Amino acid sequence: PLSRAYYTRKMSQGKRHNQALIALARRRCDVLFAMMRDGTFYTPQGS
Numbered sequence: 361p362l363s364r365a366y367y368t369r370k371m372s373q374g375k376r377h378n379q380a381l382i383a384l385a386r387r388r389c390d391v392l393f394a395m396m397r398d399g400t401f402y403t404p405q406g407s
Contacts (some may be wrong), residue, residue: 361378362404362405363388366383366384366387367380367381367384370383370384
């Protein structure tokens with residue numbers, strides 16, 4: 361659900377499909393890197 365909302369937001373900003381997917385992938389990579397750096401587990405926002 362969070363990924364779909366982010367993708368939809370990027371599409372509404374005028375991004376093409378591939379650009380929106382790349383932005384989403386980058387966001388996911390940033391989260392994974394921060395988890396490895398900090399030694400934490402994933403907790404969705406709002407929890």
